[in-house]
Amino acid sequence: MKKLPIARPLSEPQLGTKWAKGVMSSRSVAAVVDHDRRNLLAVGSAALASAAFGLYAPAVIGQAKRFSGTTLNVSCWSASYPSLLAEYVPEFVEQTGAKVNYDTPGLPVYNQRADLELSTKGAGFDVLNITFIFTNRWIGNGWLTPLDPYIRDKNKTSTEFDFADFLPGAVAPLKDNKGVTYGIPWVTDSAMAIATRYDILQASGLGMPETFDDLERFAGLVHKKDDVDGFLTDNHWGFWYIPLLQGYGGNVFRNPPDDLMPTFDSPEAIHSADQIARIVSKYGPQGAGGMAYGQSNEILKAGRANLSFVTHAGGMSVAESSNKAAKTIRFGMMPRGPKGRFPGIASHGWGIPVGSKNKDAAWAFIQWAQSKALLLRMVKDKGLGSVTRSSIFSAPDYRKIIEVNGVDTGQLVLDTIKLGEQGHMKYRTVPVYPQINVLINQAIGRIISGQMSARESMLQAQASAIADLKRAGVRL
Amino acid sequence: MTAALSGQSSWTDRRGRELVWGLAPALAVLAALTVVPAIYLVVTSLTPLNLAVPNSEWDFSQPLGNYVGMFEDPRFVHSLGVQVKLSVASVLLQLLIGLGVALLLHQNTTVRQLARSWVLVPMVLPPIVVGITWLALFTVDISPIHRFLAWIGLPVGPLLTNPATALWAIVLAGTWQHFPFAMLMALAALQMVPEGPVEAARIDGASRWQVFWHVRLPFIMPTLVVAGLFILIDSVKAFPLIFIMTDGGPGDVTEVTNFYVYRQAFTFSLWGYGSAIAVLIMAGVFVLSYVIDRITTRNDGQWS
Numbered sequence: 001m002k003k004l005p006i007a008r009p010l011s012e013p014q015l016g017t018k019w020a021k022g023v024m025s026s027r028s029v030a031a032v033v034d035h036d037r038r039n040l041l042a043v044g045s046a047a048l049a050s051a052a053f054g055l056y057a058p059a060v061i062g063q064a065k066r067f068s069g070t071t072l073n074v075s076c077w078s079a080s081y082p083s084l085l086a087e088y089v090p091e092f093v094e095q096t097g098a099k100v101n102y103d104t105p106g107l108p109v110y111n112q113r114a115d116l117e118l119s120t121k122g123a124g125f126d127v128l129n130i131t132f133i134f135t136n137r138w139i140g141n142g143w144l145t146p147l148d149p150y151i152r153d154k155n156k157t158s159t160e161f162d163f164a165d166f167l168p169g170a171v172a173p174l175k176d177n178k179g180v181t182y183g184i185p186w187v188t189d190s191a192m193a194i195a196t197r198y199d200i201l202q203a204s205g206l207g208m209p210e211t212f213d214d215l216e217r218f219a220g221l222v223h224k225k226d227d228v229d230g231f232l233t234d235n236h237w238g239f240w241y242i243p244l245l246q247g248y249g250g251n252v253f254r255n256p257p258d259d260l261m262p263t264f265d266s267p268e269a270i271h272s273a274d275q276i277a278r279i280v281s282k283y284g285p286q287g288a289g290g291m292a293y294g295q296s297n298e299i300l301k302a303g304r305a306n307l308s309f310v311t312h313a314g315g316m317s318v319a320e321s322s323n324k325a326a327k328t329i330r331f332g333m334m335p336r337g338p339k340g341r342f343p344g345i346a347s348h349g350w351g352i353p354v355g356s357k358n359k360d361a362a363w364a365f366i367q368w369a370q371s372k373a374l375l376l377r378m379v380k381d382k383g384l385g386s387v388t389r390s391s392i393f394s395a396p397d398y399r400k401i402i403e404v405n406g407v408d409t410g411q412l413v414l415d416t417i418k419l420g421e422q423g424h425m426k427y428r429t430v431p432v433y434p435q436i437n438v439l440i441n442q443a444i445g446r447i448i449s450g451q452m453s454a455r456e457s458m459l460q461a462q463a464s465a466i467a468d469l470k471r472a473g474v475r476l
Numbered sequence: 477m478t479a480a481l482s483g484q485s486s487w488t489d490r491r492g493r494e495l496v497w498g499l500a501p502a503l504a505v506l507a508a509l510t511v512v513p514a515i516y517l518v519v520t521s522l523t524p525l526n527l528a529v530p531n532s533e534w535d536f537s538q539p540l541g542n543y544v545g546m547f548e549d550p551r552f553v554h555s556l557g558v559q560v561k562l563s564v565a566s567v568l569l570q571l572l573i574g575l576g577v578a579l580l581l582h583q584n585t586t587v588r589q590l591a592r593s594w595v596l597v598p599m600v601l602p603p604i605v606v607g608i609t610w611l612a613l614f615t616v617d618i619s620p621i622h623r624f625l626a627w628i629g630l631p632v633g634p635l636l637t638n639p640a641t642a643l644w645a646i647v648l649a650g651t652w653q654h655f656p657f658a659m660l661m662a663l664a665a666l667q668m669v670p671e672g673p674v675e676a677a678r679i680d681g682a683s684r685w686q687v688f689w690h691v692r693l694p695f696i697m698p699t700l701v702v703a704g705l706f707i708l709i710d711s712v713k714a715f716p717l718i719f720i721m722t723d724g725g726p727g728d729v730t731e732v733t734n735f736y737v738y739r740q741a742f743t744f745s746l747w748g749y750g751s752a753i754a755v756l757i758m759a760g761v762f763v764l765s766y767v768i769d770r771i772t773t774r775n776d777g778q779w780s
Contacts, residue, residue: 115527472745
């Protein structure tokens with residue numbers, strides 16, 4: 001397995017700053033795609049050529065540098081894609097004449113800045129990332145511009161843009177209840193399972209765990225074999241606990257997004273909390289319950305803990321060729337519970353603040369930033385691993401880049417995104433989820449550290465959640 | 477005579493006016509930077525300001541709602557308890573270690589002068605560096621401390637994820653970072669102790685401990701009290717180490733009040749509620765500042 005492009009995990013604010021930025025050099029990507037690059041080049045060149053002339057193909061095509069004199073303020077948090085995009089921005093400036101102020105702060109800083117800017121409906125930014133956990137809040141409050149009029153307008157949108165090419169599961173979180181689109185997704189990160197020492201599982205006659213009970217049993221069977229702990233994931237329980245909770249038939253709220261009564265006191269919530277805490281405390285390394293992403297990821301890279309829950313991007317960082325686990329890592333779907341499989345999914349996309357004074361130029365920027373031509377070049381030149389266009393996903397060259405030890409992780413991503421159609425991520429995009437996320441982290445932390453039983457801790461979380469939601473003005 | 481007095485009065489008045497005019501720009505800047513934000517904080521604390529709720533910034537229908545709600549919030553009350561534990565432990569440890577090191581470095585020798593410089597290093601490190609350093613030192617797999625303890629047959633489990641030890645691990649890291657301040661204060665005070673009483677006590681046969689306890693300590697005690705109050709104020713501002721090392725956990729055992737404010741305002745967007753707690757912290761710090769001012773003023777009077 002060659003060195004792979006790394007995107008940051010895209011699920012939560014507190015993780016964002018702790019991920020090291022890792023972008024494969026163009027040389028190493030070129031080595032990966034050497035045999036297949038000719039096709040890719042051909043497609044890319046054709047697309048590039050068409051983009052050069054066709055991005056503003058209809059009425060706008062003749063207007064070279066039609067945004068001269070316009071200054072666009074663009075911001076996104078510092079994931080792999082937006083960081084790579086910075087290198088290409090001068091091309092947009094050259095094509096359109098617009099001046100672009102482009103910045104990529106860390107995720108927590110970005111979220112606070114964007115939240116404040118959007119809530120005041122200011123004109124400080126023209127293009128902003130729509131952070132997944134803020135989608136409901138930002139879209140629901142009318143702080144973003146509907147993009148459908150732009151997508152439908154042939155004078156403003158080239159046919160090359162091909163909005164239908166975006167994965168429906170990636171676009172869905174960026175729409176409101178009426179189906180109006182507010183964002184163009186640039187990534188949909190998917191939760192899955194990995195085994196960093198799959199060889200140990202195989203030697204024990206085991207495969208990847210299919211259910212959470214399998215996971216607990218397998219982790220116990222391989223725990224401490226070859227001095228490797230059975231299970232480890234980072235302490236973001238607000239993300240990793242939910243697949244178990246939903247897998248056993250529970251949920252965070254009674255019926256999100258309409259009924260936000262928390263349901264941490266349900267038997268399913270208590271059972272699943274008990275199980276995840278048991279797995280972590282029995283089969284994890286010392287202190288596993290408190291390990292943030294950076295710590296757990298280093299242990300996984302070294303192959304010192306075996307089974308884990310990761311995002312696709314996080315798993316790919318473990319699979320980098322420089323890591324000890326690279327040759328023995330195995331990817332699999334997030335395990336399921338008796339009620340089904342509910343892996344975490346997080347979409348982020350470009351949007352236009354409602355207060356922007358340069359919406360046409362902003363839309364041109366978004367089209368350019370998510371154009372097939374540019375994305376293909378980023379895949380080819382920079383090893384971009386996170387895409388949301390089905391045409392790129394279905395390209396054999398791209399799939400080969402993200403194949404790991406014979407497992408087509410691209411297919412795992414597609415299957416995971418497909419599962420998003422169940423609508424199980426609705427709990428996460430409600431405006432008050434940040435409060436609930438903290439409460440879940442604390443509740444599971446209390447169980448793992450032995451401060452409380454699962455029942456006591458979840459009942460306390462329930463009481464705290466009700467108080468917090470009432471304080472936030474939620475009617476229960 | 478009257479004319480002379482009148483002239484003097486006029487000169488005093490003029491000097492007073494010019495002082496006011498001279499200070500006015502600095503006072504204006506100070507007010508803009510501190511008083512205005514503080515007033516805004518107080519005003520915000522009287523509203524249920526939530527960025528997701530339109531017009532909540534001007535909703536004064538329940539001006540004391542946040543303050544009442546605060547004391548009905550068990551997590552806030554819990555955070556106060558955590559804060560008290562952290563502050564008391566920080567003050568005691570930092571003063572004791574600072575004083576102990578100051579006593580060791582009190583004499584002027586070359587080695588001690590070098591040591592004085594080195595001891596100051598933790599204090600000038602950015603908190604983020606201190607946090608990451610101690611996070612590594614408390615991570616069992618990679619920590620030389622844990623390895624050494626295991627090697628001598630005294631293995632210690634992870635301190636940061638153990639609810640019984642997490643807060644004390646934070647206190648330890650904070651003490652390492654901040655004790656040089658107490659050390660500097662104590663050292664300066666020790667050097668101000670007059671030699672006469674010390675010599676007299678020695679001639680009377682007092683032991684080293686008796687000299688310290690009965691002569692030096694009473695001299696430096698006012699300074700130590702002031703240092704302790706400064707450390708107390710500093711402990712109320714504890715944030716970076718907790719943010720980096722425990723994120724308030726495990727559970728909420730290291731969630732001090734300052735960290736709780738951060739969560740309410742920046743994570744939950746409940747700016748009104750967060751502001752109310754911040755106002756309470758600000759009031760507490762004002763009270764402590766007043767106490768420091770009274771003590772230092774009294775000491776100045778004594779010395780003069």
